[in-house]
Amino acid sequence: MSASIRRNDSTAKNYQTFILVGIPGTQEYDLWVAFPLCVLFVLTLLGNVVILLVIKAEKSLHQPMYIFLSILACSDLGLSMSTMPTILGVYWFDSKEISFNACITQMFFIHLFQWVESGILVAMAFDRFIAIRDPLRYTALLPNSVIGQIGIAVVFRGFCLIFPLPFLIKRLPFCRSNVLSHSYCLHPDAMKLACADIKVNVLYGLIIVICTLVLDAVVILVSYILILKMVLGIASHRERLKALDTCVSHICTILIFYVPMIGVSVVHRFGRHLSPIVHMLMANIYIAVPPVLNPIVYSVKTQQIRQRIRKIFQCRKVRT
Template sequence: MSSIPGYNESLVSHQTFVLIGIPGMQEKNSWVAFPLFVLYALTLLGNITILYVIKTNQSLHEPMYFFLSMLACSDLGLCISTMPTILSVYWFDSGEIPLNGCISQMFFIHILQAIESGILVAMAFDRLVAIRDPLRYRSLLSNSVIAKIGIAILSRGLCVCFPFPFLIKRLPFCRSNVLSHSYCLHQDAMKLACADIKVNIFYGLIIAVCTLGTDIVIILASYVIILKTVLSIASHEECFKALNTCVAHVSAILIFYVPMISIAVVHRYGKHLSPIVHMLMANTFVMVPPLLNPLVYCVKTRQIRQRVWNILHFKKKLGLIFLPK
């Protein structure tokens, strides 16, 4: 550690961080706790329902729904990774987290970001093949091809995020140990280091450009080709039908990338903004995509909507049968 520029060996590095809820209004945390718990319960229920519906219905064992299952698993992972610390901060006013626990959490959050971005790219490719070459859709996206795509997405996430724990672990933290959010992020923790963090900033920028930036470009290129293909269709009804199959995916893209880009801009250029703005953006970043994705796909995908309705209707019938007469 002594080789790190600016580090004084007489200073003791913090081994814990403190997570915060509503900045300057900690007494109001308990008012936010129950709504957060409800949102997390709905997130878990929604994504588990999507997985259950796809698993138990043979007609949904198609490429589009396999990719949707991957998205639901990624959203569940993000929810489970952040839920314990967020609820402990808001419900129990317990914000202390060990350094290693914080590093583990930020690793899982960042890897799940990279994985979800990769899944959205795969889903864009799925829509491209389905619209541009529908006759070869299932042969081009066979189960083995989908499995390979899933492994590639997971491997890429692991490779790009593997250095993050080591980049943070090497830093001494001898200033404040209070983080800006109720969970750990690399860009938030590194600001508290009392050493040179240029390597962390440079690596984070490279990863953002090479993964998220590249993914956005690929998705945009895919939709340019999709639009050209759809506009060449003579029938307006078929054109509308083809575009309608992309609405849920486009919504998922906006739900994922808009909060992510917003929090990156706020971290970089919003130092003058109120801490409450940072808190709201941070919670939106980890809570909105996992919560809204199942809802969007239930509303916009007829097959899933019908299956969910059948489950709810069946449970209603069971309730009527077992009601005391």
């Protein structure tokens, strides 16, 4: 009798909303936290849109590397627009409640854009390998049709891997708690709240990580080992530096993508004794910082992009 009562209570208590959280114990400072996050969001939108417009307008940038960069910018925009409005709502308007379906939709797009970005970083590593190995046939080996196919394949891979995720979450009952650990919805965070067996979710999450992050990291590492081997085979010291310089932006983007992700994973796994503030700051850095840094890195390191941006601002000054 008591067991059936507990089952009935659990069924009756199946939550249909989740509660997002800000930085614990600092509610009076939420507006001060919201302001820099809002600035980062605006800079992300501005920076990535400018990159897209510059690549579209500058014919000399209609090359494989910059087409991949434009896909990366679209991915950063998608990730930012999927998360930042919710995060700002939590800190600015104390809007912490999110419906179950909205949460599932958000986690779908967050993970989709993450895996798309990971795939594009692999494509960019392959692009750098081709550019250094066979510079004279670079554009011939990577025509726009091939770039388009690679872009579609990366997005399709991400979609296929993430597609089962909403269904795996939706089948779970949530009767213990509905308070998430972050200001946005992630699959690992939500599944821990379920009052049912989550082995399938854990296993599928592990498969996704192996098929994306681990595999992509290995491919990127192998690509750069081959690139370094080719560069060391160049006789001229000046040509070596020139070849390596073309890879600097991509290496920075890889670090910007992987370091926060590894940092969040390490903090979650080994930093349980740390303050909740550390966990929340790492979670916000993981989502908010990479999309704003990528356009800055490429604007600083790519002369054509830098010159085009300068021209845009000079034209505006002349008009004013």
